[in-house]
Amino acid sequence: MKIAVLADIHGNLPALAAVAADIAAWNPDAIAVGGDVVNRGPSSAACLRFVQERCADSGWRLIRGNHEDYVISVVHDPTDRPGIEGAIRRNVRWTADQLGAAAAELERLPEIISMHDPAGGEVRIVHASMRHNRDNVLATTPDDELREQIAPPCPLIVVGHTHRPLIRRIDSTLVVNVGSVGLPFDGDTRACYGRMEWRDGIWHAEIVRLPYDRERAEYDFIATGYLDTSGPVARLVYDEFRTGWPRIYTWVSRYREAVLAGELSVDESIDELLALCNGGPPPDWKQPAAPFS
Numbered sequence: 001m002k003i004a005v006l007a008d009i010h011g012n013l014p015a016l017a018a019v020a021a022d023i024a025a026w027n028p029d030a031i032a033v034g035g036d037v038v039n040r041g042p043s044s045a046a047c048l049r050f051v052q053e054r055c056a057d058s059g060w061r062l063i064r065g066n067h068e069d070y071v072i073s074v075v076h077d078p079t080d081r082p083g084i085e086g087a088i089r090r091n092v093r094w095t096a097d098q099l100g101a102a103a104a105e106l107e108r109l110p111e112i113i114s115m116h117d118p119a120g121g122e123v124r125i126v127h128a129s130m131r132h133n134r135d136n137v138l139a140t141t142p143d144d145e146l147r148e149q150i151a152p153p154c155p156l157i158v159v160g161h162t163h164r165p166l167i168r169r170i171d172s173t174l175v176v177n178v179g180s181v182g183l184p185f186d187g188d189t190r191a192c193y194g195r196m197e198w199r200d201g202i203w204h205a206e207i208v209r210l211p212y213d214r215e216r217a218e219y220d221f222i223a224t225g226y227l228d229t230s231g232p233v234a235r236l237v238y239d240e241f242r243t244g245w246p247r248i249y250t251w252v253s254r255y256r257e258a259v260l261a262g263e264l265s266v267d268e269s270i271d272e273l274l275a276l277c278n279g280g281p282p283p284d285w286k287q288p289a290a291p292f293s
Contacts, residue, residue, distance in 0.1 A: 001118055001198040002026070005125055005178045007034030007160030009051075010067070011041025011095070012182025012241070013220065015191040016050055018212035019181050026195065031058070032113050034160040034178065035065020035127035038106070039095045040237050041182055042226035048102055064109035065127040065161065066134045071096050075103050083260040084252055084269075087233050094230035117198050121155035128161035137177050139166045146170055156196060156203045163246070165192055165207040174203045182217075182241075187281060189214070189244040217241070232266050235274070243279050250282040 004023045009016050023031060037051050038044035054060040074092045081089055096103050111133065113125040129135035129149035137149055137159045150157045150173055158176045164186045165179030178194030179186070190209040197204050221227050221241070227234050236247040255269035264272070276283065 001030075002028035003030045003032065003115075003123065003158075003196045004028040004193060005032045005034055005158045005160075005176070005196065006181050006193040007065070007127070007178050008036040008163055008180035008183060009033075009038075009041075009047050010036055010180070010182040011038060011044040011047050012191075012217055013043040013046045013050065014213040014217045015182040015210075016047050018210050019191050019193050020050070020054070022208065022210055023193070028195070030115060031060045032125045032158070033060060033062045034125055034158065035063050035109075035133065036067040036160065037062070037065075038099065039067035039071055039092055041241070042220045042224040044095045045098045045100070045102065047182075048099065048105075052105075061113050062109060063113055063125065063127060064106060064111055064133070068106040068109060069133065071099065071103055072107055084256050084266065087231055087266045088248075088252075090231035091233040091237070094226070098224070117155060117203070119155075119201065123156045123158070123196075123203075124154050125158045128159055130157075133161065136162050137166070137175065138162060138164065139168065143170055146175065150175060158194060158196065165194070167205045167207065174205060176205045176207075179207060183237075184244050185240070185246045187244045189241075232270055235270055239274055239277070239279075243277075245277070245281045245285075247273065247277065247282065250277070250284050253284065 006019050033051055037047050051062055055062055070092045074089055075096050080086050115123045117123055127133040129137055130151055131149055153173050156174050160178050163180035163184055166177045168175045176194050179192035181191050184192055191212050192209050195206045195208060221238055236251055240247050251273050258264045259266055259269050
């Protein structure tokens with residue numbers, strides 16, 4: 001039995017196309033998309049259509065991630081907010097506008113995929129953890145906390161959300177974080193997904209990294225109007241795409257209060273952060289990824 005899981009596409013259509021082609025060549029028995037197809041990128045509508053078509057024609061399965069939830073929340077309440085929260089909501093609202101009527105379809109997506117391996121054990125796929133869809137499963141997560149995140153235990157649980165791949169065994173469970181198709185956060189800008197294979201009565205996993213047409217993806221940031229019309233947060237997202245490092249967590253944690261107090265504008269705070277990072281990892285890289293990931 002072979003299972004492919006991809007997650008955290010974030011509106012990057014060229015990366016998604018490259019991963020889909022590689023998966024098709026591998027020819028797994030099941031293909032699952034672990035959420036965050038949309039938002040934090042320029043081509044959410046095209047990516048959602050791409051996945052939905054394969055769900056209809058090729059048996060792919062799709063769950064909702066926290067960025068689908070962000071879009072849903074802004075559709076239900078489009079009012080502005082001050083400061084950094086307002087800037088983030090403006091970026092999400094741009095995605096909702098691009099999706100149009102398709103945004104309503106996000107609410108119907110399930111939060112979990114469950115199937116069974118050849119021995120009858122459960123295979124479970126969720127966006128972040130069993131606790132909630134913004135709960136980070138990391139290489140540094142203590143064992144006791146990880147047991148809570150995956151409970152009840154099963155032979156294989158597959159997650160995403162952090163944009164950082166990992167393969168980790170704990171007790172009788174193989175835990176796989178498949179990383180991010182469109183927006184990796186470990187300094188490697190290649191697209192990323194996970195392959196799980198049942199061999200000799202046990203699950204094995206492999207993380208696959210793929211080059212893709214990044215020139216086309218960069219063009220999409222401009223051609224869709226994302227950089228010009230979705231607000232200042234687009235500059236942070238573009239730098240995440242360009243460098244493979246997270247920016248929004250650092251920005252929120254460092255500048256939220258200063259921007260709200262009027263000490264810095266949103267644009268000034270972004271200018272300062274990007275100069276501080278200078279294309280490399282954020283200064284708080286040892287901290288876990290933020291909920292807005």
